[in-house]
Amino acid sequence: MSPEAKNPIENFLRMDRIPHIWCSGCGIGTVVSSFADALEKSRLDLDKVAIVSGIGCTGRVAGYVKLDSFHTTHGRAIPFATGLKLGNPELKVVVFSGDGDIFGIGGNHFIHACRRNMDLVVICVNNFNYAMTGGQVAPTSPEKANLSTAPYGNFEYPFNVPYLAEACGATYVARWTVLHMRQVTTSILEALNHKGLSLIEVITPCVTLYARRNRLGDGLNLLKYYYENSEVRHGADTRTLDIRFQEKITCGKFIDVEKPTFLDCMNTHLTKTLGEKFRPYGV
Amino acid sequence: MKTRKADPKGVMTGAHYLDGDFALAEGALAAGCRFFAGYPITPSTETAERFSERIPFVGGMFIQMEDEIASIAALIGASWSGKKVMTVTSGPGFSLMMENIGLAAMQEVPLVIANVQRGGPSTGLPTLTGQQDMMQARWGSHGDYRIIALSPDSPQECFDLTIQAFNLAELYRVPVFIMTDECVGHMHEKVVIPPADEIDLVERKWYEGPKDAYRPYKPDTDLVPFMIKTGDGYRFHTTGLTHDERGYPVINAEVQDWCVRHLIDKIDKNAEKIIKLEEEQVDGAEVVVLSYGITSRVAIKAVQDARRQGIKVGTIRLLTVWPFPEKRVQELAGKVKAMVMPEINMGQVVKELERSVAGRTKVVSVPHCGGGVHDPDVILKAIKEAVK
Known part of the structure; x- marks a missing residue:
């Protein structure tokens, strides 16, 4: 490679903020690469794509991606993104955040965004713990896993994320492990072209905390382990997608249906009810 | 503007x-x-x-x-x-x-x-x-x-x-x-x-300069930075973390000092332009009643009664409560005997009044726990006691 040659991902990153803060062996950066790849393939006008993150390790993604980018409060990326999108419906709005942020503190917002079929792409990096604060138990932590606030092992039931999303009304749901790079890219690309609430869950090692505490080896080992212990079952019944500690992870695209979005419903309903006095919003 | x-x-x-x-x-x-x-x-x-x-x-x-x-x-x-x-x-x-x-x-x-x-x-x-x-x-x-x-x-x-x-x-x-x-x-x-x-x-202070020169948090001469709209091609970043002019997070005491002082200065240094008060008969008053919101309307009755009884009462109604009209009450502090402040709380804004006048004038709080407005006679009594 000549010295001038740039990595194509540089076009999508704030290179003046690199190096990033993520640990070596962490999967978040890999998901960002897939995201950049999907953006490039999408041929979207990147000036019209905005990214919103909450708080946590994945919460830092917005800071590194060269789009209009918003680092918000813990758990509130989805309602913030809802305002951004409804404030200017021509934007494509992506929420990029972690499992604790979206399903713990932000769980209520997630279920309501799904219920409304809000036109948002939600990319959730699931590393099974609250990593930024030191590896505490999360709503996604598998039973028996050891966490810093579950030092004798986790005894709570974790969320089955795709099942939750489907039940609440999400219209695109996929799950991959981080080494499924091409599939992650494809899913993000499909989600960018999908109208409605899309959720992509990406299972990612947290090498410094979750892996070390549970003696699961280094980042590379765990990346491979998740990948090799996955099975792809597109269209699988989401009720069967629980993740148990170090057991098989079912991946694939589970839901991809068309349904009017929040804005579609509002415009259709008010046009029908109010007639010509109503001017459809954002079209 | x-x-x-x-x-x-x-x-x-x-x-x-x-x-x-x-x-x-x-x-x-x-x-x-x-x-x-x-x-x-x-x-x-x-x-x-x-x-x-x-x-x-x-x-x-x-x-x-x-x-x-x-x-x-x-x-x-x-x-x-x-x-x-x-x-x-x-x-x-x-x-x-x-x-x-x-x-x-x-x-x-x-x-x-x-x-x-x-x-x-x-x-x-x-x-x-x-x-x-x-x-x-x-x-x-x-x-x-x-x-x-x-x-x-x-x-x-x-x-x-x-x-x-x-x-x-x-x-x-x-x-x-x-x-x-x-x-x-x-x-x-x-x-x-x-x-x-x-x-x-x-109008919002829209930025109109070259795109690559835009800094979301660079204060303008009035201390307020220019703003842009999402989707206009600036590819800007904003965060709740302590940040520099670019909006990039910087975690140290120096940038914290710049960032926090900016948030405070842009209001404090423009306070006189922001504050709106409604004053009545303040010149020559021996006591001034300060109030805001619904309490102002109740206070009118007490003020009228006090004037009928020969007390020189002025009123200041705070249309702007924050920032507090510190400068104005300090001007009056040496001139009036007392300031009376009824509020439907146990004494909140009155603390700011006390801090501002710093003991140069007697400050009388007329608290109320809520659920109703003051009985005007309670305010009247406070006015009468204040000028004793």
């Missing part, structure tokens, strides 16, 4: 019989607010109802969110999309909004929140009045920052001050609170809405 006239679509010109809550919604529509996200809470809900009824014909968005936390988060997002945004709430909802009020202050996002106050703490008195959130409005989110708070005393002023609130929010890139209360919110009175071409609206 660029101004333009109101869009006639949102302006319901004419004389109306409205309650304060409805007048807040009409003020917002006249001010060009086209995005409202809220959650029902007594005694503020009528504002959301009115807005949701009117907005389909004006062109804009109303969304009832899943809670108050989501409501304010959505406001911040929509403000970054270029919309003028508002929500309305009361005590418990105001408490839930606090974290994101800090985010709005930190990201310097214009937005308006009306708090139709009720008695607290906790669920308190959902249907009865209070002025107990005044300090919460000022300090409720963690960390150091500044906001602006206005206090209307009538439905007409709910309309007028909502327009002012939007103008101030846009001018200073700051959350602005309309701290009204259940009495004013549910009081029906005549509200005159002027023609659109008599309503001057402040």
Whole structure:
């Protein structure tokens, strides 16, 4: 490679903020690469794509991606993104955040965004713990896993994320492990072209905390382990997608249906009810 | 400062019989607010109802969110999309909004929140009045920052001050609170809405320079940075973390000093331009009654009675409560015998008065726990004792 040659991902990153803060062996950066790849393939006008993150390790993604980018409060990326999108419906709005942020503190917002079929792409990096604060138990932590606030092992039931999303009304749901790079890219690309609430869950090692505490080896080992212990079952019944500690992870695209979005419903309903006095919003 | 006239679509010109809550919604529509996200809470809900009824014909968005936390988060997002945004709430909802009020202050996002106050703490008195959130409005989110708070005393002023609130929010890139209360919110009175071409609206401070030179947090000469809209191709970043002019996080004491001082200075150094007071017979007064919101209207009776009894009483009504009119009360501190401050709380804004006059004048607090307004005789008694 000549010295001038740039990595194509540089076009999508704030290179003046690199190096990033993520640990070596962490999967978040890999998901960002897939995201950049999907953006490039999408041929979207990147000036019209905005990214919103909450708080946590994945919460830092917005800071590194060269789009209009918003680092918000813990758990509130989805309602913030809802305002951004409804404030200017021509934007494509992506929420990029972690499992604790979206399903713990932000769980209520997630279920309501799904219920409304809000036109948002939600990319959730699931590393099974609250990593930024030191590896505490999360709503996604598998039973028996050891966490810093579950030092004798986790005894709570974790969320089955795709099942939750489907039940609440999400219209695109996929799950991959981080080494499924091409599939992650494809899913993000499909989600960018999908109208409605899309959720992509990406299972990612947290090498410094979750892996070390549970003696699961280094980042590379765990990346491979998740990948090799996955099975792809597109269209699988989401009720069967629980993740148990170090057991098989079912991946694939589970839901991809068309349904009017929040804005579609509002415009259709008010046009029908109010007639010509109503001017459809954002079209 | 660029101004333009109101869009006639949102302006319901004419004389109306409205309650304060409805007048807040009409003020917002006249001010060009086209995005409202809220959650029902007594005694503020009528504002959301009115807005949701009117907005389909004006062109804009109303969304009832899943809670108050989501409501304010959505406001911040929509403000970054270029919309003028508002929500309305009361005590418990105001408490839930606090974290994101800090985010709005930190990201310097214009937005308006009306708090139709009720008695607290906790669920308190959902249907009865209070002025107990005044300090919460000022300090409720963690960390150091500044906001602006206005206090209307009538439905007409709910309309007028909502327009002012939007103008101030846009001018200073700051959350602005309309701290009204259940009495004013549910009081029906005549509200005159002027023609659109008599309503001057402040335009957001849009940046117009070269794209690559844009710095979201570089203060302009008035200390307020220029703003842009999401989707306009600036590819900017903003965060709740301590940040530099570029909006990039920097975690050290030096940048923290720059960042926090900026948030404070842009309001404190412009305070004299922001503050609006209504004064009456202050020159030559031996005692001055300071009040705001509904309490001002009750105080009038006490002041009239005191004057009939030969006491020289002046009044200052705080249309702007925060920033506090420190300079003005300091001017008067050596000249008047006493200052009397009734509030429907156990003494909140009066503490700021005490701090400002620093012992140079006697300050008398007239507290009330909420659930009703003062008996004017209680205020009268305080005035009489103050001049003894």
